[in-house]
Amino acid sequence: MKMNAGIITEKMEATKRFYTDVLDFGVTFENEFYLLMHTPGHQAELSFLLPNHPTQQPIFHTPFEGKGMYLTIEVDDVDALYAKIKEKGIAIAVEIRDEPWGDRHFSIVDPNGIGIDLVRYTAPTED
Helix, strand or coil: CCCCEEEECCCHHHHHHHHHHCCCCEEEEECCCEEEEECCCCCCEEEEECCCCCCCCHHHCCCCCCCCCEEEEECCCHHHHHHHHHHCCCCCCEEEEECCCCCEEEEEECCCCCEEEEEECCCCCCC
16 A cells, blocks of 8 residues: 645645755656655655646545644654755744654744654663
């Protein structure tokens, strides 16, 4: 089984620029109403769809309203990514930090209001 999350948005161009410029995603497929993107290692995909498109069924018409969704992206070097994103002037929603359960992470927000948690998972240390 394979899955990709889809977001219905009017902000297709801003979304494409954000994911390619900030997170180095690539474009797998694109047409006038649909955009399928992949992570740098092609391990996961994320799709975007214009709202109210006549080729789509009504269930896929209503645009996302910017609340109640987040993405978690696991990376090998969260500190390097944090520095790169800071250099680009992207607003940081949650500053880089270590959590007691072992994660090191920070968060940003995409043009659609989706929170993106960028994390390096590590097992917590035993004291």
